[in-house]
Amino acid sequence: xxxxxxxxxxxxxxxxxxxxxxxxxxxxxxxxxxxxxxxxxxxxxxxxxxxxxxxxxxxxxxxxxxxxxxxxxxxxxxxxxxxxxxxxxxxxxxxxxxxxxxxxxxxxxxxxxxxxxxxxxxxxxxxxxxxxxxxxxxxxxxxxxxxxxxxxxxxxxxxxxxxxxxxxxxxxxxxxxxxxxxxxxxxxxxxxxxxxxxxxxxxxxxxxxxxxxxxxxxxxxxxxxxxxxxx
Amino acid sequence: xxxxxxxxxxxxxxxxxxxxxxxxxxxxxxxxxxxxxxxxxxxxxxxxxxxxxxxxxxxxxxxxxxxxxxxxxxxxxxxxxxxxxxxxxxxxxxxxxxxxxxxxxxxxxxxxxxxxxxxxxxxxxxxxxxxxxxxxxxxxxxxxxxxxxxxxxxxxxxxxxxxxxxxxxxxxxxxxxxxxxxxxxxxxxxxxxxxxxxxxxxxxxxxxxxxxxxxxxxx
Numbered sequence: 001x002x003x004x005x006x007x008x009x010x011x012x013x014x015x016x017x018x019x020x021x022x023x024x025x026x027x028x029x030x031x032x033x034x035x036x037x038x039x040x041x042x043x044x045x046x047x048x049x050x051x052x053x054x055x056x057x058x059x060x061x062x063x064x065x066x067x068x069x070x071x072x073x074x075x076x077x078x079x080x081x082x083x084x085x086x087x088x089x090x091x092x093x094x095x096x097x098x099x100x101x102x103x104x105x106x107x108x109x110x111x112x113x114x115x116x117x118x119x120x121x122x123x124x125x126x127x128x129x130x131x132x133x134x135x136x137x138x139x140x141x142x143x144x145x146x147x148x149x150x151x152x153x154x155x156x157x158x159x160x161x162x163x164x165x166x167x168x169x170x171x172x173x174x175x176x177x178x179x180x181x182x183x184x185x186x187x188x189x190x191x192x193x194x195x196x197x198x199x200x201x202x203x204x205x206x207x208x209x210x211x212x213x214x215x216x217x218x219x220x221x222x223x224x225x226x227x228x229x230x231x
Numbered sequence: 232x233x234x235x236x237x238x239x240x241x242x243x244x245x246x247x248x249x250x251x252x253x254x255x256x257x258x259x260x261x262x263x264x265x266x267x268x269x270x271x272x273x274x275x276x277x278x279x280x281x282x283x284x285x286x287x288x289x290x291x292x293x294x295x296x297x298x299x300x301x302x303x304x305x306x307x308x309x310x311x312x313x314x315x316x317x318x319x320x321x322x323x324x325x326x327x328x329x330x331x332x333x334x335x336x337x338x339x340x341x342x343x344x345x346x347x348x349x350x351x352x353x354x355x356x357x358x359x360x361x362x363x364x365x366x367x368x369x370x371x372x373x374x375x376x377x378x379x380x381x382x383x384x385x386x387x388x389x390x391x392x393x394x395x396x397x398x399x400x401x402x403x404x405x406x407x408x409x410x411x412x413x414x415x416x417x418x419x420x421x422x423x424x425x426x427x428x429x430x431x432x433x434x435x436x437x438x439x440x441x442x443x444x445x446x447x448x449x450x
Contacts, residue, residue, distance in 0.1 A: 051332065051365065063321055070327045077320040090307040094295045101297055102281060135281065 006031035007059040009045050011038070013215050015108075015164040016068040017056040018205050022160050023075040025201035027082035069100055072160055086157050092143075093157075096150065099139050100161035107132040108165060111172060116223070129172075129180060136162065137186040144188070148195050155199060163196040170209045171216050236261035237289040239275050241268055243439045245338075246298040247286040248390035248429050253302045255425035256386075257309040299330055299387060306383075315383045329369060329376060330387035336362045337391055344402040345440055346447040356404055363410045370416055385420055389430070392417040396433035397440035 006024065008031055010017030024031050036042055036055055048057045048064035058065045058074065065071050076085040086093050110128035117125050143150040143158060150158035173180050181190050197206055207215075238254070238261050240247035254261055266275055266285050278287045278294035288295045288304070295301045306315040317323050340362050343355020366388065370376055376384035395406050395417075407414040420426045 060321075065321070065324045065328075067328055067331055070324050070331065073327070074320055074324040077323065090304055091290075091293060091295070093307065094300050094304040097300045097303070098296055101300070 004029075005059075005061050007034055008032070009034050009036060009042070009048065009057040009059065010055045011036050012207055013212060014055060015168055016054075018164040018202075019068040019160050020056050020058050020071040020075060021205040022155070022164070022201050023072045023085055025204070026085060026155060027075060027079040029075075029079055029082075068164075069097075069104070069157075069161060072157060076157075083154050085151070085155070085160070087151065095139075095143060096157040096161075099136070099143075099150075099158050102132075103136070103158075103162045103165070107136070111165070111168065114172060114176065115220075126176070126178065130185075133180060133186050133189065137189050140188045140192060144192070149192065155196065155201060159192075159196055163193070163202065166193055166197060167207050167209060167212050168216075171212050174209070174213055175216065234259075235289075235291050237264060238262070239264050239266055239272070239278065239285050239287040239289070241266050241285050242431055243393075243436050244285060245390035245394060248393065248431075249298045249386055250286045250288060250301050250305070251429045252386050252390070252425050253305045253315060255429060256313045256315065256381075257305060258312065259305070259309060299334065302383065302386065315386060317377070317382065326377070326383045329366075329384040333366075333384070333388045333391075337388065341391065341394065341398055344398050344404070345444055348448050352402065356402055359398070359402075359404075360409050363406070363413055367410050367412045370412055374419060375416070381420060381423055381426075385416075389417060389420045389426055392420075393430040393433060393436050394440065397437040400437055401440065401444060 006029055008017070008020055008024070010021070010033065012035065021031075021033070034042075034044070036045060041053055044059075045055065045057065046053055048059060049055075049066045052066060054066070056066075056068055056071060058071045060074075060078070065074050072085060087096060107129065110125050110132060113125040114122060114129060139158075140150060144152065147153050149155050150162070155163075169180055172178075181193055183190050196202055236254070236259055238247070238250060240250070240263060242265060251263075264272075264274070266272060268285070271283060275285065275287060276283055278289055279285075279296045282296060284296070286296075286298055286301060288301045290304075290308070295304045302315060316326055337359075340355055340359040343351060344359050347355055366376075373379075375381050376388070398404060399406060421430070
């Protein structure tokens with residue numbers, strides 16, 4: 001068994017998969033990316049994550065770790081010679097974890113709702129997404145304290161948690177013909193998003209908007225083609 | 232600066248109980264403030280404007296929200312005694328995974344058991360037992376989820392035990408018959424002072440849940 005053998009099971013469109021990859025890049029850790037095929041789950045995935053059967057999974061020296069944010073914290077705790085991802089102060093850590101949970105549980109839930117909603121429902125989801133961004137703009141001001149990232153001078157936990165959704169955010173803007181990140185309403189986040197996407201740790205794993213847009217159309221067509229749900 | 236700790240909570244909340252157990256494990260003195268969730272205090276709305284939920288820990292005036300985030304914060308600040316999370320990174324990741332599993336799965340399924348009827352309730356019961364059995368497998372032959380000592384995963388799940396009597400009566404189920412290891416584990420946890428003193432009386436919880444059920448089910 002090789003020492004420090006690191007694999008990531010994932011899929012290129014997934015924002016959750018991006019998170020451990022960004023973290024490993026920050027730590028300059030070499031890893032093998034094992035791409036799952038769309039619509040099928042490999043034996044390795046089912047063995048490594050029998051409970052949820054989902055990507056991402058980090059396999060470190062044959063030991064699986066599951067759930068994207070748990071993986072990021074694990075990476076931060078194992079590879080201590082690289083730059084820190086979590087803040088050192090316990091209160092700041094709690095704040096990063098709180099907003100990361102908010103992004104996953106509340107904000108992205110509204111983004112997903114937007115994808116399949118129609119009419120009035122769609123407007124309601126859109127309002128929720130925009131309200132969420134206003135809250136995140138405020139959080140950015142407080143966390144960054146005038147610096148480049150939520151984590152300060154360098155990318156931190158919350159940058160990874162929220163930044164991993166930027167490609168899908170851009171796709172949503174195009175598909176819905178709306179501006180979600182706006183120089184007038186969320187100036188801090190607009191500049192932060194540019195910096196985040198340009199960062200060396202992020203660039204190589206953030207999908208291009210056009211490619212993701214094509215994938216999103218493919219997904220939408222698949223959903224329409226699916227038989228109607230039984231009632 | 233003196234360590235001023237306030238907890239905004241609601242007595243039957245299994246999420247609030249997690250924080251109370253953590254504070255007891257660490258021997259931390261704090262002020263407990265009971266919230267009326269139908270009439271939330273200005274303090275709660277100020278301290279948790281995003282979710283407006285309990286529990287909220289206020290440490291030297293600064294709020295920490297979300298029960299498992301609060302427990303991790305307590306473990307990191309009061310790190311001189313009774314560690315709740317393991318010290319080794321892989322064990323920590325496993326502990327976080329299972330506590331997250333409890334969060335994602337147990338509440339939702341258990342809610343179907345006490346607040347629904349008919350097919351939905353039957354499906355809820357099936358789901359609830361599947362989840363408990365998954366946890367039983369993870370527990371295995373260990374005395375605690377944490378191994379030899381009570382830890383983070385035990386803390387995240389034991390608080391639901393105070394609602395088991397309510398689930399059994401309202402859902403007409405027998406948890407010990409289906410998941411004896413879980414009940415044995417729960418009784419082991421209750422031998423700890425921090426748990427025994429925190430978990431409210433099961434009958435009191437049942438009365439509370441039975442009242443809540445009326446809002447969802449007309450019988």
